[in-house]
Amino acid sequence: MASGSCCLVKIGPSILNSDLSNLASECQRMMDAGADYLHLDVMDGHFVPNLTFGHPVVKCLRPKLPDVFFDMHMMVAKPEQWIEEMQAAGASQYTFHYEATEDPKTCIRKIKEAGMKAGIGIKPKTPVEVLDPFIDLVDMVLIMTVEPGFGGQKFMGDMMPKIAYLREHFGQIDIEVDGGVGPATIQQCADAGANMIVSGSALINSENPRETIRYMRTVVEEAIQRSQLER
Numbered sequence: 001m002a003s004g005s006c007c008l009v010k011i012g013p014s015i016l017n018s019d020l021s022n023l024a025s026e027c028q029r030m031m032d033a034g035a036d037y038l039h040l041d042v043m044d045g046h047f048v049p050n051l052t053f054g055h056p057v058v059k060c061l062r063p064k065l066p067d068v069f070f071d072m073h074m075m076v077a078k079p080e081q082w083i084e085e086m087q088a089a090g091a092s093q094y095t096f097h098y099e100a101t102e103d104p105k106t107c108i109r110k111i112k113e114a115g116m117k118a119g120i121g122i123k124p125k126t127p128v129e130v131l132d133p134f135i136d137l138v139d140m141v142l143i144m145t146v147e148p149g150f151g152g153q154k155f156m157g158d159m160m161p162k163i164a165y166l167r168e169h170f171g172q173i174d175i176e177v178d179g180g181v182g183p184a185t186i187q188q189c190a191d192a193g194a195n196m197i198v199s200g201s202a203l204i205n206s207e208n209p210r211e212t213i214r215y216m217r218t219v220v221e222e223a224i225q226r227s228q229l230e231r
């Protein structure tokens with residue numbers, strides 16, 4: 001892991017590829033397996049070529065999982081549009097895409113005013129430096145390692161320098177990695193400096209999700225320890 005990091009490892013399953021007719025029990029299954037939070041993928045058919053669910057589903061899910069941190073991955077055009085609804089539905093963090101808004105600063109301010117944590121993410125073709133002006137304003141940055149829109153895609157290892165750049169220049173910020181992350185790719189994410197690990201199909205399809213989560217957590221913890229020794 002690049003230098004400067006001492007943040008907490010958090011594993012957040014993406015339930016996009018789970019049996020959505022059993023959404024609450026699939027979420028509970030992931031939490032029972034040792035997940036730290038849930039990464040809920042919202043798609044609007046405009047920003048990405050796919051549809052999932054919106055705030056009404058989050059509202060139904062919240063009472064079933066009252067204490068769970070919901071990281072809303074908002075793959076939507078005009079993300080400003082859904083901030084209040086998501087907060088009212090029970091979202092904990094609102095992670096929007098830099099590419100989806102003309103005014104990221106106002107979007108961040110509105111998320112904070114609504115009482116949620118704010119995350120900002122970039123698609124694979126977006127250079128990481130565009131995030132520089134917003135790092136001090138947000139709680140988390142998201143580096144996509146697939147083109148957003150679908151679960152089960154191939155991990156893009158060439159995104160790792162973006163994570164290393166953020167860890168190198170911005171110390172302890174929470175860096176989330178999302179797309180194709182699982183036991184086969186976690187080492188690359190850990191070495192680059194990611195500490196918030198989204199894993200969808202690898203966890204949902206795992207025969208032993210508890211062991212898969214434990215393994216990924218250990219790999220990232222060891223990378224953080226190594227980076228601290230190197231400092």
Ligand SMILES: O=C(CO)[C@@H](O)[C@H](O)COP(=O)(O)O
Nearest residue numbers: 148149151152179180200201
């Ligand atoms: O945001 C997205 C896709 O757009 C992700 O959250 C994926 O849904 C994660 O699933 P896997 O790539 O791990 O299967």
Ligand SMILES: [Fe+2]
Nearest residue numbers: 014041073178
């Ligand atoms: Fe996601």
